Amino acid sequence: MKNPFYGKSFVAINQITSPSDIDYIFKVADKMKKVIQDEKVYEPLKGKTVAVLFYQPSTRTFTSFVAAAKRLGAYVIDINEMTSFSSAVKGESLEDTIKSIYQTTGANAIVLRHPENTSSEIAASVQNIPVINGGSGTAEHPTQALLDLYTIYQKFGRLDNLHIMMVGDLKYGRTIKSLAKLIARVSKNSRITFVSPKELRAPKDFIKDLKGQVEVTQRSSFGTAIEDADVVYMTRVQKEWFEKEGKLDDYENLKLKFIMNKHVADRMKKDAIILHPLPRVGEIMLEVDNNPRAWYFEQMRSGLYVRMALIESILMK
Numbered sequence: 290m291k292n293p294f295y296g297k298s299f300v301a302i303n304q305i306t307s308p309s310d311i312d313y314i315f316k317v318a319d320k321m322k323k324v325i326q327d328e329k330v331y332e333p334l335k336g337k338t339v340a341v342l343f344y345q346p347s348t349r350t351f352t353s354f355v356a357a358a359k360r361l362g363a364y365v366i367d368i369n370e371m372t373s374f375s376s377a378v379k380g381e382s383l384e385d386t387i388k389s390i391y392q393t394t395g396a397n398a399i400v401l402r403h404p405e406n407t408s409s410e411i412a413a414s415v416q417n418i419p420v421i422n423g424g425s426g427t428a429e430h431p432t433q434a435l436l437d438l439y440t441i442y443q444k445f446g447r448l449d450n451l452h453i454m455m456v457g458d459l460k461y462g463r464t465i466k467s468l469a470k471l472i473a474r475v476s477k478n479s480r481i482t483f484v485s486p487k488e489l490r491a492p493k494d495f496i497k498d499l500k501g502q503v504e505v506t507q508r509s510s511f512g513t514a515i516e517d518a519d520v521v522y523m524t525r526v527q528k529e530w531f532e533k534e535g536k537l538d539d540y541e542n543l544k545l546k547f548i549m550n551k552h553v554a555d556r557m558k559k560d561a562i563i564l565h566p567l568p569r570v571g572e573i574m575l576e577v578d579n580n581p582r583a584w585y586f587e588q589m590r591s592g593l594y595v596r597m598a599l600i601e602s603i604l605m606k
């Protein structure tokens with residue numbers, strides 16, 4: 290099978306052009322799962338360098354990218370406080386920082402998380418090395434979508450004929466945007482139901498584009514749709530963007546409009562699952578963690594496998 294990722298940046302879901310791209314990366318992820326589970330030493334990237342640069346907070350994405358690159362044997366430069374310790378503090382542009390990191394570290398690839406929507410595209414255009422988008426503004430989080438879909442595939446053994454419900458902050462949340470686009474591209478006969486207060490609906494253009502590719506419904510309550518969903522993907526209301534726009538009162542009014550508690554979880558189908566990119570800030574109650582439908586911790590382990598798969602595929606033929 291030809292490696293469609295080799296030598297390329299991975300900055301947006303529209304780079305996934307066919308279900309075979311997903312078959313490819315999931316096969317490599319399965320291999321990585323075995324490497325980790327069997328505690329094998331597998332270091333094909335010895336001699337390569339990966340820089341992981343984060344301008345926004347992160348627990349899972351940062352640690353799993355760092356762990357992924359290290360497990361593969363790469364030398365890793367990881368800076369999770371770019372906003373405090375890099376020359377960004379002095380006003381350096383992202384372009385100059387990327388060029389500099391390339392020169393000073395000899396990086397073969399850069400993983401970037403940044404608050405600007407187009408940051409990864411910009412980074413990928415200034416230096417001739419692959420950039421992996423670890424979250425860009427409110428626009429995209431493509432590796433999260435890959436790991437979300439990998440989790441769904443682990444559970445259901447298929448990508449088609451699924452009803453996926455996405456709940457919460459669909460306006461500022463980037464994970465749901467990447468995941469919805471990915472489903473629209475690679476899954477047949479699936480349906481997406483978006484659930485949010487009307488103030489937090491996904492952008493109109495985004496919905497319009499999706500509607501051409503997949504069946505989409507927008508709702509402002511769980512209603513009976515929750516009883517039919519295979520996946521309920523919860524998200525937090527993204528306080529930082531309200532803060533940035535000086536609208537913290539709106540945040541207070543809109544947060545926690547949709548809460549997954551044990552009563553809601555029990556209304557779901559027996560073999561349905563609950564996902565969440567995390568962090569959660571109240572929208573999934575702790576009482577749900579023991580429900581067999583709770584899959585959000587398994588979901589984050591998928592991040593290690595999928596990110597290992599992506600880094601290896603980008604850096605090795």
Ligand code: NCD
Pocket residue numbers: 349350424430433463464524525527566567568
């Ligand atoms: C998400 C993100 O950064 O967009 N977190 C993550 O990467 N798992 C979701 C969020 O912050 O709400």
